[in-house]
Amino acid sequence: MSDIPAYVIVGAAGGIGSALCRRLAARGPCKLMLAGRDPNKLDALASDLTTAGATVAVRTLNAIDSGAVDLLFAEAGQQFGPITGAANLCGSILLKPAHLTTDQEFADTLAVNVTTAFNVLRAAVKGMPNGGSVVLMSTVATKIGLANHEAIAAAKGAVNGLVISAAATYAGRNLRVNAVAPGLVRTPLAARLTSSEATLKASTAMHPLGRIGEPGDVADAIAWLLAPETTWVTGQIVSVDGGLSSVRAK
Template sequence: MNEPAQNSPAYVVLGAAGGIGAETCRRLSAAGARLLLAGRPSDRLTALGEELGAPTHPLDATRTEEVEAAFKAAVDSFGPIAGAANFVGSLLLKPAHLTTDEEWDSVVATNLRSAFATVRAAAKTMRRSGGSVVLISSAAAQHGFANHEAIAAAKAGVNGLVLSAAATYAPYGLRFNGVAPGLTKTPLTESIWSKETSAAASLDLHAAGRLGEAGDVASAVVWLLDPPNNWITGEILAVDGGLARIRPTKRLGSN
């Protein structure tokens, strides 16, 4: 593997060892980027760091001071950073009346507090140099799906956070965007797509005729991080096979 050039863009990736996070890191690394891989301590995080020759930074992304420490570590290692992406998330499929306070708090902390921590750390670190920050939303924040109350509320909060942060920090050249996937085949969602019944039901809702792959979402994140795309901010990009906005119909005949 070639060493990244000292003037190549540097990024902080939170939740780097997850399915979409790891694929994004591989694509950024292949393009020559320098990366700080942050996430909960795990063998997967260590292995990814060794694979890409990138430093790892174990943290709990629901703790804002730990996220800020990761950004500081990146600046100490690389100098000004070009962007950040937060893939930290969880999935809870339960109706509201069966969701406990502890489950609600966990969903909000993992999905929304970690996103806010990323925005705050990026704003403190990147206001002078500008750059791009990408957060992960969900199709569930844009369309009503049964039994998604907690995760839909948290991801809708991410959407609002993107819009407000984009407005606040636009004068600093600091962009904020979100990517809203449909059902994507990662370890986090394996309990859905690995079962024939639930996979078939989900597939019927995706007009594109297939479930998402990690690379589908990763390519959108990499594109939003890329400095030449610096006229895009405040967007929630649906990468969902049409799930949130299109109701599929059967294939038409050839006549």
């Protein structure tokens, strides 16, 4: 059983997280520690994954709590053996100009996006002594200026810095650290944007490939970064954004 990959997925029940877990299970036997805030969604996902053949455990936690994240990785190691991959999919969307963003909104944005990423990385370093892959979440807004994205761009910019520094620090331990940077994706988190016909039309027009993202688009990239085939990839912020950050449509 030691050759079966074991993953810790924080934020597993979200749109991208659930798509990722299903892709990992579809690749073959695996062990999945699912973590997040909503126990009902986690249990429902776990049932589907177990039916698909994965070995699954569920833990409810708030990833802003570093002690809870440390315990999560310790429990995963005790239950599954060596952890080979971890992903933090916690995030938020705050679209406000800086002068209208309150102190609390900014603090919450940093906590949900930066603190959770740091906590998962730190726990993974301690919980993955044999190396492996850690994947964090960035955003297209760190690569192209988008109006009213100051708070989230600042937070995810910090995640980008965390990725490249940690990739350097832990390369000698064979621990790879990368992130994906999506554009707008059709998830429950983005429902306020995608449910508005006008907003959806405007965002679709911004993406050169002519559509917004689906959870599977991002999940595929994360699954690739978690796979053993990508053992020579680290310190990268991988754009999964329909060309928004690098292509100018005709």
